[in-house]
Amino acid sequence: MSINYGDCAFMLLCTALVFLMTPALAFFYGGMVRRKNSLNTMLSCFFICGLAAIMWVAFGYSLSFGKDHAGIIGGLDHIFLNGLGYEINSAYASTIPELLFAAYQMMFAIITPALICGALAERMRFSVLVAFIALWSLFVYYPLAHMVWGDGGFIKALGAVDFAGGNVVHISSGISGLVACIMLGKRRGFGLMSYKPHNIPFVFLGAALLWFGWFGFNAGSALGANELAIHAFMTTNTSAAAALLSWMLIEKIKYGKPTLMGAATGAVIGLVAITPGAGFVPLWASAIIGVLVSPICFFFISKVKAKFAYDDALDAFGCHGIGGVWGGIATGLFAQKSINPAAKWDGLFFGDARLFLAQLASIAITVAISAILTFAIVFVLKKLTTIRVSQTAESQGLDISEHSESAYPAFTGLD
Amino acid sequence: MSINYGDCAFMLLCTALVFLMTPALAFFYGGMVRRKNSLNTMLSCFFICGLAAIMWVAFGYSLSFGKDHAGIIGGLDHIFLNGLGYEINSAYASTIPELLFAAYQMMFAIITPALICGALAERMRFSVLVAFIALWSLFVYYPLAHMVWGDGGFIKALGAVDFAGGNVVHISSGISGLVACIMLGKRRGFGLMSYKPHNIPFVFLGAALLWFGWFGFNAGSALGANELAIHAFMTTNTSAAAALLSWMLIEKIKYGKPTLMGAATGAVIGLVAITPGAGFVPLWASAIIGVLVSPICFFFISKVKAKFAYDDALDAFGCHGIGGVWGGIATGLFAQKSINPAAKWDGLFFGDARLFLAQLASIAITVAISAILTFAIVFVLKKLTTIRVSQTAESQGLDISEHSESAYPAFTGLD
Amino acid sequence: MSINYGDCAFMLLCTALVFLMTPALAFFYGGMVRRKNSLNTMLSCFFICGLAAIMWVAFGYSLSFGKDHAGIIGGLDHIFLNGLGYEINSAYASTIPELLFAAYQMMFAIITPALICGALAERMRFSVLVAFIALWSLFVYYPLAHMVWGDGGFIKALGAVDFAGGNVVHISSGISGLVACIMLGKRRGFGLMSYKPHNIPFVFLGAALLWFGWFGFNAGSALGANELAIHAFMTTNTSAAAALLSWMLIEKIKYGKPTLMGAATGAVIGLVAITPGAGFVPLWASAIIGVLVSPICFFFISKVKAKFAYDDALDAFGCHGIGGVWGGIATGLFAQKSINPAAKWDGLFFGDARLFLAQLASIAITVAISAILTFAIVFVLKKLTTIRVSQTAESQGLDISEHSESAYPAFTGLD
Amino acid sequence: MMKKIEAIIRPEALEPLKEALIAAHVDGITISQVLGCGKQHGWTEHHRGSDVIMNTIPKIKVTLVVTEKRLEEIIGIIIEISRTGEVGDGKIFVTDISDCIRIRTGERGEKAI
Amino acid sequence: MMKKIEAIIRPEALEPLKEALIAAHVDGITISQVLGCGKQHGWTEHHRGSDVIMNTIPKIKVTLVVTEKRLEEIIGIIIEISRTGEVGDGKIFVTDISDCIRIRTGERGEKAI
Amino acid sequence: MMKKIEAIIRPEALEPLKEALIAAHVDGITISQVLGCGKQHGWTEHHRGSDVIMNTIPKIKVTLVVTEKRLEEIIGIIIEISRTGEVGDGKIFVTDISDCIRIRTGERGEKAI
Numbered sequence A, B, C: 001m002s003i004n005y006g007d008c009a010f011m012l013l014c015t016a017l018v019f020l021m022t023p024a025l026a027f028f029y030g031g032m033v034r035r036k037n038s039l040n041t042m043l044s045c046f047f048i049c050g051l052a053a054i055m056w057v058a059f060g061y062s063l064s065f066g067k068d069h070a071g072i073i074g075g076l077d078h079i080f081l082n083g084l085g086y087e088i089n090s091a092y093a094s095t096i097p098e099l100l101f102a103a104y105q106m107m108f109a110i111i112t113p114a115l116i117c118g119a120l121a122e123r124m125r126f127s128v129l130v131a132f133i134a135l136w137s138l139f140v141y142y143p144l145a146h147m148v149w150g151d152g153g154f155i156k157a158l159g160a161v162d163f164a165g166g167n168v169v170h171i172s173s174g175i176s177g178l179v180a181c182i183m184l185g186k187r188r189g190f191g192l193m194s195y196k197p198h199n200i201p202f203v204f205l206g207a208a209l210l211w212f213g214w215f216g217f218n219a220g221s222a223l224g225a226n227e228l229a230i231h232a233f234m235t236t237n238t239s240a241a242a243a244l245l246s247w248m249l250i251e252k253i254k255y256g257k258p259t260l261m262g263a264a265t266g267a268v269i270g271l272v273a274i275t276p277g278a279g280f281v282p283l284w285a286s287a288i289i290g291v292l293v294s295p296i297c298f299f300f301i302s303k304v305k306a307k308f309a310y311d312d313a314l315d316a317f318g319c320h321g322i323g324g325v326w327g328g329i330a331t332g333l334f335a336q337k338s339i340n341p342a343a344k345w346d347g348l349f350f351g352d353a354r355l356f357l358a359q360l361a362s363i364a365i366t367v368a369i370s371a372i373l374t375f376a377i378v379f380v381l382k383k384l385t386t387i388r389v390s391q392t393a394e395s396q397g398l399d400i401s402e403h404s405e406s407a408y409p410a411f412t413g414l415d
Numbered sequence D, E, F: 001m002m003k004k005i006e007a008i009i010r011p012e013a014l015e016p017l018k019e020a021l022i023a024a025h026v027d028g029i030t031i032s033q034v035l036g037c038g039k040q041h042g043w044t045e046h047h048r049g050s051d052v053i054m055n056t057i058p059k060i061k062v063t064l065v066v067t068e069k070r071l072e073e074i075i076g077i078i079i080e081i082s083r084t085g086e087v088g089d090g091k092i093f094v095t096d097i098s099d100c101i102r103i104r105t106g107e108r109g110e111k112a113i
């Protein structure tokens, strides 16, 4: 067990790639909102690059990957990354220093809460959002990361697998987004008017950079430039490609015309869906996972959302929550322990139900934890303060009301 | 012959870099068209990230790099990447698993047809474009990739060399673009009115990301993080830099003022021109290749296009076709077998005509194959259906007519 | 001492990452200016990707890292990268070929002069800018790079350290920007009107890509995928995160509202400040460096600039000059030789004043050299020609006057 | 007689005004973006720590052509919705229209409004 | 007498209208972007599977100042080119102009048009 | 009587004109972006080596409502500042305004200007 510098090179760069995903998400979300809320939406993602990074270094890593307490949370042994040197911690990665593992995991701790912002866009007070993200990281993310990935974590002990963060990243953020957006309430005019995106090329830019960064997210989760990384790379790309096409097909059938916004959405949910299984399922299964995620999410975004009338503004739940659940189930269907011995059993499709049940259990637990704790956090915040901007502020736009800033001040050229 | 994990790390990341080039191209092209066609243009590139990836996995790789048939096409032995494991196939790459080689090559199979879209912009029916790209990949790209790079391919057997895809990528797409755009016909108002770009910063964004990705394209074509990769990295950057400057100089001389659009164009054609020779020519030659590509392409774009009045909308032929031909010739002039023993002979400049003639032959064959097959494909499509949008749709813009979508719906801020 | 291919992989990709920073800077700056000057600002950065690259290959590397002359400048022994093969030059990097080291350093020689453009934006004649950048590279950058990093350089001999370019990159460009902008004069209406940014999402895009690229800049300065690279990676991210938060906090306190522009600025100066110390200071110190850089720069940008009324248009001095000085001082405070034996002494904080004094000396020398030589260059240029555009051109905008180009010609959609 | 009403209003008044006018069954509205300079001289923005004054302010121009009968009613609605009482509420200008044509049908005069 | 013609048309009618007007040797045209709300209430767009109604529609306003003699001819051209017969074809408003000045020469009245 | 002045000017004339009008204590200005097509037919741009003609040119429309007394003075200022003597200087159109209302106070007529 010694450090492999090829793996270090790979993981350093994957860490940078995953970093890039949060700004990418800021464009993906920021392009989708009305102009008057675009900077607010971008900053809602971007400030997390600051906040979550500092929290991670201070205590987040320690609580997630430190010494186990009851399978639920880590300890305070690595506070301020104390004691993390260049040694290998073979519980997590056997060829790179633990400090590099901590850096890589930090980027996950940044993007996950940023995903939630999509559900809360265009109406939440910025300072309350900051508080929410801090509390959510502390009470939802660190425990969940510990339970699923941490040494001694109890979901891990169930035998459930999660390659790159289906539970920890996508289901948790998606469900939390749903709960929080219901508690926050609908945007003004919900159901009556349309909220038009202000910059679809930015949505596409975000999707493209997300895809690019996702190679670091999924292939990097092999924690080395090894065969598993290559496998995860291919399944990732295949699922994204398949979902892109199937979303376009749905649009073609339903409306006669595919759209760029649809293609971008398809690609992103294809990436979401393959995340838990990227290093477990065979290549052909990744195509199936991708093909099916589009109709599933499309159904939730267009039908279920309309029916239950919750205002998941940018479909954080519809894309990440649902896509993540499907990905987790699909991993239980198609995983093969021959691909990755980290899976104890083969998937249901190969005749063994154990992994499948473990996956269902782990999803249910993740949903429950995320929903309950998010409810508690938002409930307390609502008791303490107003969490929404005023009616006037909302119609003026949050860029002005929350930041006294507008996105394109000199764009008219009249200066 | 064993797997080198440093090379795997490098190639995984180069694969991601080459992936990024297709979205980059979408911005490069999308910024150049009028606003009303911008999403259509972007989606024309982006959907290929889905389509070509799935085709590649299904049968493209097999047809390109599978068991040789008559030097022209591969077999069906690797259909669905069947049989591609983590073993090395030393015919292609001797230090990385064949699956990684297949992933890397996949990105080339995505970007190449996307290049053609530049010639067809602003007037082609989207669904016909989808069909065209599928057929073109099947009948032009896979055979060509096999002939030039495949084990047993007959162009390879001529002794011609093509480091990173001058023939396969640039000449083939450029010539096909020319043929297809002539058959498609000119845009409304061609010659009478100007087609103004809608977003030059996007053009620049595309060019910058293309340059960035091209390091993966060219240095990655060494298939390892070795000396040849370093060499190719330097020749690539030098050619791009020289072409950028020489294009600016041309503009300065002809119009008194250089432009950002010109600088971006210069950089991209500098990258095109060095592609076939990046790993064969000495560093000084790369500067010459770059310096000369600008006047050559400038001449074609400004004079030849005007004279023959073909509507190569975004200069797919003028940049990639011509730039690729010049690059192939220049490789025949300046290649040195001491730099890369894959070249059997030195270039003409060093007194040996064999490589030079082989290059000419390979270019001529590529041109012929691309032109004839593209003609055939478009001919058939024209028989079967209307390939252009209607006059009204064209003046309305393809974003509305083909996608019912507009690029910046809420940009006015009036909501 | 043999070549490590993991390190080559890492350094090739870091080189590409640092390349990306110059286009990123073009967006960071280009978004900040009024629309009528946006292309000029972008091209002012981008043409340097051509010019500085060619100069570097031709003689820049040789003058910077060639045979030492009096501790001040390199020789002409490596002109046209002559003699640079795949051998290791252990004076600079002991596990990668010198050619790769030269490629990596090239990217620094590109971005450094590009930083200056921020001070000169919106009023300088483009052709004079080109001449200025060429002369500045020759007379300021190459000597400084030699003195600080070159084998035999006298600043290096002082015992001062500069991990990734605090002196060479940031202080030099910042101070030069200050001197040049004073000599160039203020923009029309300075003090009376506001210069509004035209595209804040572009500013953010630039900042995000700069952060991404900065991992290559700082971690890459370890010249290998080793423990030091991992350490520098973490300090870099931590400082950026801390500065982002502290800038937002300042805005919150002073104006009641944080902004995206502020967050982007904070992140960038956090990156600037950690640059010299990234591989020398402990992780906790990087957080302190980041937290403090924001108030320091904020004070200079808001108070000192207003008081002395120099028109440092985009705060090249305020961000890079001041941030770089603080970073250099902080390195003198917090460096630990146990982290990197390249430091001879510990920092002042650990009780040893020697490094601290050496840092002060090296900063003072850098400031003096940059200021005097920039003054001389601009003085000569002013004697020879007009360096500013005319009043009319300035009010028309430099895009039209210098390039006959406008950024979004068809953006209105009226075509 | 037909009258053209041009109201220069605050951007944030647009949404409620649109709703009110539609409720009042006006025949059509045309909206455009303008920059204005009046009694209100700009709000203060903060860019990187410097206070800057915006000397022209984004405003919305709403144009309606109505019959003389409805003029006062519509003006009343606009004032009611757009007034905040603070400087910057905007102005309404009224002009006579000598003809109006509906392109679709070629109808002219009041029935084309 | 001089007349100002303001035509609110569909964006796609702009190109042909411009060509026709230039062919008719009008003296000048001024074009601007507006959002309109009239009989036509928006087309349906599909974003990610939800039908949404665009309640204001991008339109083009073409302004021409002409002499009274040419008024009917120009109106005729506009109607001819812009009419599709479907809701949303737009409207033309005519106003009297009391003076016209060419800045370059200072000429006034009809000869300045 | 109140008059509406609509001046179509070159974009680069806007800044100095704004300054001059503010110095002349006008009551308000409304600015909008238009595309124009008149005697001046566009400058030549070069995109990748092809000459292209811009057939419509970005212009600025400045609108001011003033009392009749001040009409000639303001027209004089506009001409003075905007004239270069070259084709493309633009035009000024004057229309009668039948009423003016300050939304904030409800004042009407000349005192509302």
Ligand SMILES: Nc1ncnc2c1ncn2[C@@H]1O[C@H](COP(=O)(O)OP(=O)(O)O)[C@@H](O)[C@H]1O
Pocket (backbone or CB within 6 Å): D008, D035, D036, D037, D038, D039, D040, D057, D059, D086, D087, D088, D089, D090, D091, F027, F028, F029, F030, F031, F063, F064, F065, F066, F102, F103, F104, F105, F113
């Ligand atoms: N005399 C005028 N001519 C043209 N536009 C005007 C005039 N007066 C006001 N405006 C427009 O109306 C807007 C609002 O006017 P303002 O003076 O701020 O309102 P208030 O008088 O209620 O404070 C201005 O920004 C300007 O666009």
Ligand SMILES: Nc1ncnc2c1ncn2[C@@H]1O[C@H](COP(=O)(O)OP(=O)(O)O)[C@@H](O)[C@H]1O
Pocket (backbone or CB within 6 Å): D027, D028, D029, D030, D031, D063, D064, D065, D066, D102, D103, D104, D105, D113, E008, E035, E036, E037, E038, E039, E040, E057, E059, E086, E087, E088, E089, E090, E091
């Ligand atoms: N009374 C009006 N006042 C101002 N603008 C109007 C009026 N009626 C119509 N318009 C403008 O004309 C456009 C076209 O009108 P519309 O009613 O859709 O045409 P049509 O009557 O041919 O169906 C509208 O979008 C609006 O901008």
Ligand SMILES: Nc1ncnc2c1ncn2[C@@H]1O[C@H](COP(=O)(O)OP(=O)(O)O)[C@@H](O)[C@H]1O
Pocket (backbone or CB within 6 Å): E027, E028, E029, E030, E031, E063, E064, E065, E066, E102, E103, E104, E105, E113, F008, F035, F036, F037, F038, F039, F040, F057, F059, F086, F087, F088, F089, F090, F091
């Ligand atoms: N008759 C007109 N009707 C409407 N707009 C006009 C008319 N004549 C000129 N314009 C506007 O004025 C602008 C300047 O006119 P132009 O003919 O170029 O000025 P000049 O007569 O000084 O050369 C045009 O671009 C157009 O927008």
